[in-house]
Amino acid sequence: MTTFGQSLIVVAVLASGIIYGTDVFSAIVLRPALAQVDDHTLVSTMGRVHEIADRRMRVPGVAGIVFAIAGTALLAGAHHTGATIAGVIAIVALAIWLGVYARVSAPINARLTAAAKSGEVPSETRLLQQRWDGVINTRSALQMIAILAFCVVLISS
Numbered sequence: 446m447t448t449f450g451q452s453l454i455v456v457a458v459l460a461s462g463i464i465y466g467t468d469v470f471s472a473i474v475l476r477p478a479l480a481q482v483d484d485h486t487l488v489s490t491m492g493r494v495h496e497i498a499d500r501r502m503r504v505p506g507v508a509g510i511v512f513a514i515a516g517t518a519l520l521a522g523a524h525h526t527g528a529t530i531a532g533v534i535a536i537v538a539l540a541i542w543l544g545v546y547a548r549v550s551a552p553i554n555a556r557l558t559a560a561a562k563s564g565e566v567p568s569e570t571r572l573l574q575q576r577w578d579g580v581i582n583t584r585s586a587l588q589m590i591a592i593l594a595f596c597v598v599l600i601s602s
């Protein structure tokens with residue numbers, strides 16, 4: 446049971462790593478690059494990026510949470526207390542990430558996607574991007590906490 450639980454946590458690390466890497470890339474590369482382009486370029490580029498990413502990134506996002514819950518449950522059943530606590534920390538970090546994404550990022554993504562599809566440039570483009578930028582470090586940190594907690598799960602189980 447322990448080996449299977451650890452295997453599920455490894456899949457959670459891989460899935461969450463996709464999201465973590467994307468968020469870190471957005472924080473350290475995309476954010477400063479977008480600050481240097483005009484509003485039309487920002488809307489057309491990011492609207493299309495969000496259109497694709499919001500569909501495709503669901504799979505690793507959901508997989509990370511589902512495998513984290515399943516792996517943590519199995520390790521809890523095998524009485525690995527430290528691993529269970531670390532797993533719960535990872536799950537909580539991922540749940541908070543999901544809340545930030547759903548409340549802040551997703552509505553902005555939808556607005557920029559709709560604008561890109563219609564060819565419009567909203568007057569609030571920079572405000573939308575600033576609000577999105579305002580949570581990307583938090584999102585990155587939450588994913589990092591989850592992955593670090595997964596590492597503790599694997600070391601302590």
